[in-house]
Amino acid sequence: MRYEIRIDGLMSETLTKAFPELDHVRMSGQTVLFGRVIDEAHLYGLLTRFQSLGLRVVEMRQLPE
Amino acid sequence: MLIEWSVVQCFTERGGDPVATSNGNTRGPAVAAADPLGEPFLQTRLAPPGRPATFLRRSRLLEHLDQALDTPLTMVNGSAGAGKTLLVADWAAGLGQPVAWFTNEAGDQGAGVFWAYVLHALQAAGVPLCADIGCPADASRVDHKLLARLADELSGHDRPAILVLDEFDRQTAPQTAEQLEFVLHHAGPGLRLILVTRTEPLLPLHRYRAAAAMTEIRDAELAFTPDEAADLLELHGLRLPAEATRALVERTRGWAAGLRLCAMAARESEDPEAYLREFEAGRSAVADFLLAEVLKRQTARTQDLLLRVSVVDRFCPALAEALTGRSGLEPVLAGLYRQNAFVEDVGHSWYRLHPLFGEILRAHLRARHPGLEPELHRRAGQWLRATGALPEALAHGAAAGDWEFTAGAFVDDLAIGQLFTGLRADDLAELFARMGPEVTGAAPDVVRAARDLAEHDLERGLNHLRLAEEHLAEEALDPALRLSCVLLESLAARLTGSPSRAEKAVATAEELRHEVPAHLLDKHPELTALLLTHLGSARLWAGSFDEARAALSEVAGCPSGVATALPRQDSLGHLALIDYLNGWLGRAERKALAALSETEQFGLHRPPGADLGRLVLAAVAVDRDDLGQAQALLEEAADSAPAALDPVTAAGRSLVAARLLLARGDPRAAAAAADPAVPADVASPWAEVHTALVTSAAHLAEGRPDTAAKVLDDVPYGTEPAYAAELAWAQLAAGNRDAALDLVDHLRTRSRTGPGVSVCAALVRARAAQEAGDEATARKLLARALLEARRERLRRPFLDAGPRLRHLLDTPPLQSLAAGWLTPGGPAPRAPEERAPLVVEELSGREREVLVRLAQMMSTEEIAADLYVSVNTVKTHLKSVYRKLGVNRRGEAVRRARERGLM
Numbered sequence: 001m002r003y004e005i006r007i008d009g010l011m012s013e014t015l016t017k018a019f020p021e022l023d024h025v026r027m028s029g030q031t032v033l034f035g036r037v038i039d040e041a042h043l044y045g046l047l048t049r050f051q052s053l054g055l056r057v058v059e060m061r062q063l064p065e
Numbered sequence: 066m067l068i069e070w071s072v073v074q075c076f077t078e079r080g081g082d083p084v085a086t087s088n089g090n091t092r093g094p095a096v097a098a099a100d101p102l103g104e105p106f107l108q109t110r111l112a113p114p115g116r117p118a119t120f121l122r123r124s125r126l127l128e129h130l131d132q133a134l135d136t137p138l139t140m141v142n143g144s145a146g147a148g149k150t151l152l153v154a155d156w157a158a159g160l161g162q163p164v165a166w167f168t169n170e171a172g173d174q175g176a177g178v179f180w181a182y183v184l185h186a187l188q189a190a191g192v193p194l195c196a197d198i199g200c201p202a203d204a205s206r207v208d209h210k211l212l213a214r215l216a217d218e219l220s221g222h223d224r225p226a227i228l229v230l231d232e233f234d235r236q237t238a239p240q241t242a243e244q245l246e247f248v249l250h251h252a253g254p255g256l257r258l259i260l261v262t263r264t265e266p267l268l269p270l271h272r273y274r275a276a277a278a279m280t281e282i283r284d285a286e287l288a289f290t291p292d293e294a295a296d297l298l299e300l301h302g303l304r305l306p307a308e309a310t311r312a313l314v315e316r317t318r319g320w321a322a323g324l325r326l327c328a329m330a331a332r333e334s335e336d337p338e339a340y341l342r343e344f345e346a347g348r349s350a351v352a353d354f355l356l357a358e359v360l361k362r363q364t365a366r367t368q369d370l371l372l373r374v375s376v377v378d379r380f381c382p383a384l385a386e387a388l389t390g391r392s393g394l395e396p397v398l399a400g401l402y403r404q405n406a407f408v409e410d411v412g413h414s415w416y417r418l419h420p421l422f423g424e425i426l427r428a429h430l431r432a433r434h435p436g437l438e439p440e441l442h443r444r445a446g447q448w449l450r451a452t453g454a455l456p457e458a459l460a461h462g463a464a465a466g467d468w469e470f471t472a473g474a475f476v477d478d479l480a481i482g483q484l485f486t487g488l489r490a491d492d493l494a495e496l497f498a499r500m501g502p503e504v505t506g507a508a509p510d511v512v513r514a515a516r517d518l519a520e521h522d523l524e525r526g527l528n529h530l531r532l533a534e535e536h537l538a539e540e541a542l543d544p545a546l547r548l549s550c551v552l553l554e555s556l557a558a559r560l561t562g563s564p565s566r567a568e569k570a571v572a573t574a575e576e577l578r579h580e581v582p583a584h585l586l587d588k589h590p591e592l593t594a595l596l597l598t599h600l601g602s603a604r605l606w607a608g609s610f611d612e613a614r615a616a617l618s619e620v621a622g623c624p625s626g627v628a629t630a631l632p633r634q635d636s637l638g639h640l641a642l643i644d645y646l647n648g649w650l651g652r653a654e655r656k657a658l659a660a661l662s663e664t665e666q667f668g669l670h671r672p673p674g675a676d677l678g679r680l681v682l683a684a685v686a687v688d689r690d691d692l693g694q695a696q697a698l699l700e701e702a703a704d705s706a707p708a709a710l711d712p713v714t715a716a717g718r719s720l721v722a723a724r725l726l727l728a729r730g731d732p733r734a735a736a737a738a739a740d741p742a743v744p745a746d747v748a749s750p751w752a753e754v755h756t757a758l759v760t761s762a763a764h765l766a767e768g769r770p771d772t773a774a775k776v777l778d779d780v781p782y783g784t785e786p787a788y789a790a791e792l793a794w795a796q797l798a799a800g801n802r803d804a805a806l807d808l809v810d811h812l813r814t815r816s817r818t819g820p821g822v823s824v825c826a827a828l829v830r831a832r833a834a835q836e837a838g839d840e841a842t843a844r845k846l847l848a849r850a851l852l853e854a855r856r857e858r859l860r861r862p863f864l865d866a867g868p869r870l871r872h873l874l875d876t877p878p879l880q881s882l883a884a885g886w887l888t889p890g891g892p893a894p895r896a897p898e899e900r901a902p903l904v905v906e907e908l909s910g911r912e913r914e915v916l917v918r919l920a921q922m923m924s925t926e927e928i929a930a931d932l933y934v935s936v937n938t939v940k941t942h943l944k945s946v947y948r949k950l951g952v953n954r955r956g957e958a959v960r961r962a963r964e965r966g967l968m
Contacts, residue, residue: 011349012357029348050422051263054145054322054352055728 003043004034006059007050018053019046030058068632109379109411110168112807113154113229114139117410118403119325120151121301123293130156132280134201134225137249139280140266146322146352146421149261150231157229165190165228170378177201178237178488179629183228184215189421192773194218197909202630204491205238210665212244213941216251232420233262242267251938272819288319301328303337309345316345325354333362342586347380349849356425361409370397371407371418372433375426376441376935377461377488379417381800387448388441398801421880432923439465449667450474456489456579459496468500472508479551482577482591483514486631507536511549518556527557533773544580550578552592555599559606562712563744569605570886571596594620594632601639606713607787608750610643618644634660638677642717645681646751648821650688657681665948676702677968680717687724688821690860694726694953712743716752723759728861736763754780754788774799786818790825794862797829802836805829820857824850828862832870840873847873851882860887908949915942916967920959 005022011031016024020037036041050057098179117526130152133139141149167186180201188194198214217227220902230236246268249258261264266693273812275277289297293313298305304314316322331337347354360368373388374380380388382395397612400418401408407422418426431438446461447470455478462471475481475493483489497512497853509751510533518528530553574596577587586593599617604613623629637660646652659676679702699721719738726735739759757780763771777795792809809826827850834842842878847870854863863874863883874883908916918928928937947953950961
């Protein structure tokens, strides 16, 4: 499963390193994290990590393979 | 041989009936109030955190929260850093009545641990709970009845208990929400639950909302209004124009953590207003950006300190010093707390980082010092180990990947028994599962062996144990390590049915226990309890009943507690089996019920203790000709233990199964079930005798008396009183009158055995007398047997006695002795010598109320309606009433309660 997750605001380099499994790009006031998500458990784990770092998820979608 | 060394001081010296000690003072509140996990930091999780000087009290939220006193459920739900915890802490502080507070943590696995903490929090807040409620001792589960008892107790209180569960989102055990809902529902007005959480809990919130039974404060309400934000900034020494404040609130969405970081960052800049304007215009992620800004403004040393302490949940000055390698940090931490810079005070001079900031600081630590994290975990582990905080030390050792340290610390602390019993067993097994095969050494191998044996993997366990012992032989190692090995040796001896190995292990233990520090033995009562249980089990297997009883009684007599609940239950099960094999049905039943009561009290569902208890009850039921009950108990025991490796339990199971099949008239199936087929180093007399008896009965039933007799002749244990009578009966049935009488004559001189044996012996003599034409003697013997058997309701021997003897029972005066309990008809005679057995446990008020209604012939549904509780609750009460009274039916319960003057 490949996912794209949009985070409100521009994340610092330091904080993007907290998600080493995902690539990222900053654009128009948002940070887009994208990459392979192993399974549902990983997905929910990512959401918890966003939450615990005080990041706001504005959009999340699965990408076509 | 009796145990010569005295067990740790909490064990009583009494050698008498251990059941007697399980009801009275040993279950006092002192035991229940003890820290369930022996965790030194627990108090920091049982109190709300202090409010910093810059905390802004917001009355609109406090007023809303006051409604929590009127609704069963309150949920304060918001994102990280929304100010949930401090709001509830402030409210609780101003309430004027104690509040039970518990902060969940990520490391707690399982419902058992959760409920142990919740009970502890309630007790710490002074909520009066009777010790009868019990405490879970099984990490992963909690007994439903325990929850029912808790709810029942709470529902009876005048003033509701207020329970705050902070960071409830960290509670991941799936059953917990359901169990909370159960307790909340049944406690009625006796409990006010307040959940503080980042995510919606899995309770049926819609139902509470629909019934207006819920107070709810969510993110939107927690958000700061511009006015509140202005007040907050002023507390931080910042005064902004209204317009600027409004813009700031918009930019941060009124998020408490964002505003707080803003204030901290702006305060340090030369022109705060300009700084904030710049921030407002920016597009960076709020917390990420601001935290980096605030961190940047700290001195290099403070930055280093904050990054390093981010690896631990809580820290005190000394731990911070160990992590940084600097000294004199006490005033620094106090200063950070005063400035409200990341650090929160959790009391007892311990601090923690705000969870949100801690998380972000860890990201900074990794980016700034890659590779430092394991080293910090190692240092934290070593410091915690030195201060005696073992669980935390192990967690950090594992996080550092330093398995030699982790396994070494665990074994040195003499904690090896915790892999087998107590609330930590599952967490520890999971922690050590991460240890790779490349780690070598005595301690890692001991831990591996313990894990394998705990999981019933005998072959791997013995292999690892051998490896560990090879390490031990090479170097003179620490006595704690050797004692741990000895414990595993005793378990291996039990599982392989080898009493000599067990005796050797216990003798070595006796030498070693003088070499290990006494406080470690006191700290780990489970070690001695497990050791003696295994010894007792191995002795029982080999048929040394008295010696087995000596060891087992010591364990059963030790005070009830979470750490020793499992070995206690196990020992009681074994003691019940010994009584049964000696022919004491009533005693066996009481001990088996005590074992099951221990099971219930602590929510244990681990074989073999619970199993043995059920198996003994099933055997007693077969002897009393209550075959349906026996079948049900046997199935229950089979359900709970798919893989019983323990030879005693396996043999006990096959004994009961075969006896039940024989009683049902299926000797061929009984013969097939009689062989337990467990590999063991030495033969077990009682298991062999029993197999021979069943095999012989099967041969006899199929018309081969010679083969039947031959099987019996080959049994070398005829002189043992416990088996002699039954063997004699089988010999007589097979036609060997002389051999039979020889056996019972030998028996006369012994007195250790109970009615089960003497009734059987009397029947042998009676039948022999009858066959010799002496009916008068036969009647006299039968009369004595009937009197003795009636007390125990022992029916089986008479039912198997054959048509001729049974014919005698139908004639006066024997007829009246048998009527009512053995044969139908006649008023049930109240034997004058029949004393009602003691009540093992007192009935609770609620149970008595149910019982009174039962006596009024009310149905379960009617009782439920009458008492305003659910049908399931009534059923739960009924079950514990039955258990406490040792009965199975309503009528019996009422009768026995009247007999004892309970109603």
